[in-house]
Amino acid sequence: MADETNRRPLPATSWAVLGLLSFGEELSGYDLKKRSDRSLRFFYWSPSFSQIYSELKRLERAGYASSRTVAQETGTRDKRVYRITGTGMTAVREWARETPPDPPVLKHGPMLRLWLGHLLEPEQMRELLLQQQEFAEEMRLRAVADKTDAQDGPSQDGPSSAYPALTLKWAERYYASERDLAAAMLEDLEDLEDPAVPPTARGEQP
Amino acid sequence: MADETNRRPLPATSWAVLGLLSFGEELSGYDLKKRSDRSLRFFYWSPSFSQIYSELKRLERAGYASSRTVAQETGTRDKRVYRITGTGMTAVREWARETPPDPPVLKHGPMLRLWLGHLLEPEQMRELLLQQQEFAEEMRLRAVADKTDAQDGPSQDGPSSAYPALTLKWAERYYASERDLAAAMLEDLEDLEDPAVPPTARGEQP
DNA sequence: ACTAACATGTAAAGCGTTACATGATTTA
DNA sequence: TAAATCATGTAACGCTTTACATGTTAGT
Incomplete structure (x- = not known):
């Protein structure tokens, strides 16, 4: 049953988690974290385990998801799996269609350092930028890998x-x-750092 | 005097605010918010007024900044202005040089909507992307404007x-x-949406 | 037998925002 | 004289993470 005492609009993270469920699968909190790391992570941040668990409780309280415990084979272990409800599908669809998105937010730690270049040695700035290149390339490759994964397993x-x-x-x-x-x-x-060769003198005019 | 009871490392936002002061000017909280909106905003997010005020208090408590009140002309109004201390310069320099940056974080609301494309109408997706284009172009122009501002006023x-x-x-x-x-x-x-003309058939081979 | 990974949470604490309160100065 | 902007904060609240607690399963 939905607990309608909470009238405050849900934060975007709740909708992101409900969005993960909106593809129809029945998933555990652990599963959701893994999915999140392979999708949301690239354009939205991936919430921590503990937040996913608490978001799931909130979604269930709101009537947007239902859960059941699943006992594996002989062991006493039980895991809780969640599924989106009809109400939840309606709600997330309405959210996606009607709620205008906030402007994208970028928190770029390396750029914050470079902005303070007057506090750094040139060599440190170069190092920062090289690491940034590596990071970006690694993320790109992961996105490629996850894309092919998603296409190969159309389920x-x-x-x-x-x-x-x-x-x-x-x-x-x-x-x-x-x-x-x-x-x-x-x-x-x-x-x-090398004003002898001004930027305008490179690659201009034959 | 520095209050050394707080041994926890400062969050990045504190360093960002101290970074704004590291250019040497004596600035009020209000000034700092404006500077922040014209620099940090483009690659790091710009903290709210209230957070800037509380960060300033924390920085002063840590001995990284000092403040004094300035009374304007005849009015009774007083504003508080902050200046970085020597200790503060040392600290922010060390932070910039020694603390490895966290990976960049992107929270892209529009992309979160598009990821849930199965909940939207094609027309809504187009609308989202058009708004995104506008937003990006507006930000680009602001960055250009602020760049020329910064260069014209080398102070x-x-x-x-x-x-x-x-x-x-x-x-x-x-x-x-x-x-x-x-x-x-x-x-x-x-x-x-128009599988009649597959993407591979566009712009390939003569 | 041990370790790493799987799996599910709770508790505490800090980060950061919005709303609120207050008052002075400038512009229309 | 009314409104907008400048200017400085406080209070309440919620989001989010880290650390902690606990136990299972699979590999070596």
Whole structure:
């Protein structure tokens, strides 16, 4: 039963978790965290285990998900699995359609350091940018891997995995760009430290 | 005097605010919020007024900043202005040099909606992407404007504004890419909805 | 037998926002 | 003289993480 005492709108994270369930599968908190790391992670952040567990409780309280315990074979262990309800499908659909998204937020730690370049040695700035390139390339490769995973296992009925695949394609390009942006800034940095060759003198006019 | 009872490491936001002070100016909380909106905002998020005020108190308690009240002319109004201390400069320099940055975090609300494309109408997805393009272009233009502002007003002594300008240049490219990524996804979406012309048949072979 | 990974949570604490309160200054 | 902006905070609240607690399963 839905507990309708909570009239406050749910935070985006709740909808993200309910979104993971909206593909129709019955999943445990642990499963949801893994799915989250392979999808949400690339364009939204992936919530911690403990938050996923508490979001699931909230969703159940709201009537948007139902749970049951599953006992495995002979062991006494029981795991709790969640499934989206009809009410939940209606609610998440309405949220996705009607609630205008907040502007994207970027928290870019490395760029924060580079902004404080007057406190760093040039070598440290280069190091930061190289690490950033590596990170971006690694994320890009993971997005590619998860995209092919999602396409190879189209599973059964459920909704098409076309849109998740589309966002992973977006992520692939996003991290490629992130990688190239680091490379470009590396060049800008060299121009700055070597004023003998001003940037306008490179690659202009034959 | 520094209150050394607090041994916990400061959160990144504290360093960001101290970073704003590390350029040497004496600034009020209000000033800092404005600076933040014109620099940090593009690659890190801009904290709220109330958080800036509480961060300033924490920085003063830690001995990293000092404040004094300034009375304007005849009015009884007094404003509090902050300046970084020597200890503060040392601390923020060490933080920037020694503390490895967390990986960049992106919270992309529009992409979260698009990932749930099976809950939306195609027209709504197009609308989301168009708004995203607009947003990205607006941010890009603001970064350009703030970059020229920063270069035109090199002010007096202080550290060079070269590194802030560099990060604004990065932001300019970042938001240009964000804009183009939305356009690319718009095309992918059309390919998806019109399977008569598969994507591989566009622009390949003569 | 031991270790790593699986699995499910609770508790405490801090981060960060929104709403609220207050008052001065400037502009229309 | 009314409204908008400048300016400085406090209080309440909720989001989110880290640390902790507990036990199972699978591999070596």
